[in-house]
Amino acid sequence: MDIGELKKQSDLSYNIAVAKRNALEKAHSRLVVVYDEHLFRADAETIALVKTLGETHSPLYVLDSNNNPVEISDPDDFLKKLTERNQEAISSYHQMSKTFEKRGD
Amino acid sequence: MKKGILLFCFDTVDHKYHKILERCVHLIKKNLKLEITIVTNFDTYTHLKPLGFVNYKFIEPELGNAKNGKEWKNVDRHMAYELSPYDVTLVMDIDYFPFTDNLRQFMDTKYDFLISKDAYDLTDRNSFDHRRFSIIDMVWATVFVFKKGKKAKRIFDMIKYVKSYYSYFLDLYRIYDRRFRNDYAFAIALQQANGFLNYDTLPIRIPTLPPDCDIMKFTDEGIVWQYNDQINCTEDQDVHVLNKEVANV
Secondary structure, eight states, rough: HHHHHHHHHHHHHHHHHHHHHHHHHHHHTTEEEEEETTTESSSHHHHOOOOHHHOOSSSSSEEEEOEEEEEEOHHHHHHHHHHHHHHHHHHHHHHHHHHHHHHOO | OOEEEEEEEESSSSOHHHHHHHHHHHHHIIIIEEEEEEEHHHHHHOOOOSSSSSSEOOOOOOOOOOEETEEEOOOGGGGGHHOOSEEEEEETTTTEEESSGGGGGGGSSSSSSEOOOOEEEETTSOOOGGGGGSSSSOOOOHHHHHHSSHHHHHHHHHHHHHHHHHHHHHOOOOOOOSSSHHHHHHHHHHHHHHHSSOOOSOOEEEEEOOOTEEEEEOOSEEEEEEETTEEEEEEESSSEEEEEEGGGG
């Protein structure tokens, strides 16, 4: 492989890496959810916490993204909203990732 | 409760900001679907194409600030509280393009004032880590939300005070950049008004394209840009574009 081809591959790898990172950032932005007038991240940690605590506690008390305590009166509804948003954001990122794989082939 | 978006736009000798505003308003109507009030002067207004249902507030912008040797009419943001006709207001830079509805939900929180502390460099160069240029965290006044009430009023009163003695506060907080920047004025005021403690923030990083990126294409869905010999794009993601030539794309 000559140096021109190597440079081309390197540029392509760079472009894919930047695009993939931006797609992940886009997913992170989309994970922010407002529930009961508070801000949350619909990430794996929040979902696991609400799922676990929701099995034994109702109402349940959690911290929002600014560490303010919030009473969640309907944990099932909260969990549903979190998982919906999480899967919307991550599935979009998944689709984008597939296109990056094709570009990198 | 009345909710809406407040935008500031003043043309300068060097930049036709009204063209950027037209793009921004179009995307707000498409994605955020909130009422809009534009703070501008009559000269800028006369250049605007018809934007549909939009409110206007006319003021004469305070002059005297400059960026890279060019006129920069950015000093009037401290008047957002008085100028806003809304109970809950989202203030946005006109070069922040909302390709999503992500910001809309921030109008429905209990917080009195929300602003982001972080920006994200879409070219992956981490060029917005300004922490080392001052002894306080900078905030990004590009996008913020406030709810009218005692607390928000106190913050805006403090911003006015900081603006009045800006050079003193620059020295106090050892801020390297000597121009008036809303980002620092807001950061100082928030710290002072909150008793030098933490304050509530938006848990987002502002996706930003640095000024050395040329905008190649601008559609309703996203942006294509060139940096050096690399071309990249983003779709369905809000973008803050720092290159004012976006007006001419």
